Each structure stands twice: as structure tokens, then as C-alpha cells.
Amino acid sequence: MLSYEDALARLLAACEPVRPLDLPLAEAAGLTLAEDLIARLTQPPFPSSAMDGYAVRWADMPGPWRVVGESAAGRGFAGEVGAGETARIFTGAPLPQGADTVIVQEEVRREDDLLTLTGEGPPRVGAHIRVAGKDFSAGERLISAGTRLSPQHLGLAAASGHGSLSIRRPRVAIIATGDELVPPGAVPQTDQIVSSNGVMLAALLRAAGAEVRDLGIFPDDLDAIAKGLSAAGNADLIVTIGGASVGDHDLVQAALKDAGAALDFWKVAIKPGKPLIAGSLGRARVLGLPGNPVSAFVCAVLFALPMLARMAGSTNADPVTTARLLAPLPANGNRRDHLRARLTADGVRAFDAQDSSMLGVLAGANALIIRPEGAPAVEAGTDVPVLALDRVFATP
Structure with missing residues (x-):
């Protein structure tokens, strides 16, 4: 019987990162970035105002100034601010040519096109201006490969010029076994129980960034389980639930061997859960979980999630x-x-x-x-x- 540490090391050693694929930003949250994200744009792309106010030349302080135009977000001032001149400016708007400082609107009084200073004014040249590239510049690495993508990451990717991302998303097939199981929502007979593990584990593995197919419940029959294994298709990880031990009705190991699987081990010195099948079927890794729901969940957290992280190339921290x-x-x-x-x-x-x-x-x-x-x-x-x-x- 293997220790937890030895079992996990053997499982992870057999896992490799899956092939990357491109997905739209809207579908990438919670998934793992396959390659470094490099900015295609500079943000801000131009010097812009951080406040509503007036753009002036520091050399003309303390005024007065003649208002010669207006710069708004998406509609900049096409002219140039010269000596003794100013342009009305709004937050996020481009700084007009010639100006180098912004006075906030609360510190001035405007009468027609004449602007006078009423407060202390800006503390320094360049005040209230966001310089071009203050956030990031084109060519800068913004997110490292192996990062699980948060909503904030997606916002950063969008602002830097990306509409899609290269990610790694392992594919998982779940196969529940047991004559006693009925689907959620069905009324069990006196000798049956509701299958809770499939929906629970599917949610857990999806939250980890996997593409999950729950193939349903298969009876304790070699041919039936063989059909389930065949239906797993191109999965990177096949997760079986129940039948992992060696009792008369525990047929998962036998079905795997009949299908040509190579089995590594099936006992780990942990609680809850001890029977745990590890192996491979074709290019897919196989993880056979015990049938008790808490055992299945804990074993999935301890083993399936690290395996998926390795397949995704994730560098996220240990929980x-x-x-x-x-x-x-x-x-x-x-x-x-x-x-x-x-x-x-x-x-x-x-x-x-x-x-x-x-x-x-x-x-x-x-x-x-x-x-x-x-x-x-x-x-x-x-x-x-x-x-x-x-x-x-x-x-x-």
C-alpha cells in the first residue's frame, strides 16, 4: 500500500501538459494560460487626463488663460495649446499638444472663454496626467504561462489587444458504476440509492478548469463498463467511481485490464479512501475512485485536482x-x-x-x-x- 506522497508522485510523473487551444476571452475564465501573454498595445496609448479640468502649460502658471477648445474621451482636441491658452479636458481624454499639466476644475473659475485660478493649483508640472504606457507597453509580458485566468486577467488581456487566448483545458470523462445507483431526481427502489458522486465530481473538476463529460451510470457488468470506457473517447483523464476494490462486484479493474489498460497501483494509505486505481488506457490517464461519496470527493481533491493542474501546466499555489x-x-x-x-x-x-x-x-x-x-x-x-x-x- 503506497503512502499519499508516493502515490501522488507517481500519478503526477505520468501526466503531461495537454495540447493548447485558442479560446475567445469570454470562454477562458478559470482556465490555464498556455503561453506568456504579451501586450500588443500600450495602455494608456497617449498621455491622458486623470481628472476633469483644464489642460495648460506649466510655464503659464498662475494664469489667466484663454479657453481655445475641448478634449473629451474619444474626441480629442485637434489644435495646440499655446502661450496663455488652455483647453477644457475630461477624465480619460487625450492631453492636447502643447499642454503639460492639468488644473482640476474645482480650482478655477471660467467666464466665457476666460479662465482664472481660484485655488492653489496643480502642485507640479505634469500633475493629473497619466503618461502613455503608465499601465503597460506593447511588447511587455503581462501574464505568465501556467496562470489560471481570473476575470481581472481577462480584462487585462482585452485591454492589451487580445481577443482570444492560448489555454490548456484537460478533457475528463466520468464513469459511475453500481447496480444500486439511480440518477439524481429518480426515485430509488428499496435496494437502491441516488448517484450523487457524478454531479459532485463533475462540478469539482469543472471548477478546476477541465472540460468534463459525465457519461452516466453503468451497472456492475464487464460488458457495460467496457462500453463506458469506450465512450470516454479522447479524454485526457478517465475517472471511474466505485468498483475500485477487489470484491465480487468490483469489476472496474477487470474491465480496465480487458480494455488493454496498464495499471500502476490500487491502494493508498489514506482516510477516507484506500482503494484507488491508477493507470493508463491508451493516451488517457485513469483514476479509479472509491464509491463512498466522501471518499470519492476527498480522493478527487487529493489526486485528480493535482493531475489536472499538471495537465494544464498550472503554476498556481498549493491550497x-x-x-x-x-x-x-x-x-x-x-x-x-x-x-x-x-x-x-x-x-x-x-x-x-x-x-x-x-x-x-x-x-x-x-x-x-x-x-x-x-x-x-x-x-x-x-x-x-x-x-x-x-x-x-x-x-x-
């Missing part, structure tokens, strides 16, 4: 942090544990119930307290490693 423990914890056993917990500004507290079937507890958790193998008992007030789920879910 593991530390927090002060609000209640004591007993010594841990021989498997690394991940306690569902609530993280607040005061610290972190594990839920009393930690059964791997309890979705209610999982839904209330926003963190996992990490307990290494053989960890001793810890008292309240101790700093413990915590995987913050809010950081896992968040689009940067």
Missing part, C-alpha cells in the same frame, strides 16, 4: 495552509487522515462525525485537517496543516 486547532484531536493511526472541518478566522475545528458516507458533514465543511500517519494527539491551540476547500473551489 494547503495552517490553522490553529480549536478542539483537541486524538492520535492518528497508520493511514494519513483528512478530517472534515470548519475553518474560521478563529481557527479550525473537526466535525465529530467523520463517516465516509456522510454528505451532510462534507457539505458543511470548508476545510480538511491533515493528520499524518502515526501523528500523536494534539491539544487545542496547536497549529495543524489544513487544506482549505474554499481555495480549491475558487476561480482565481
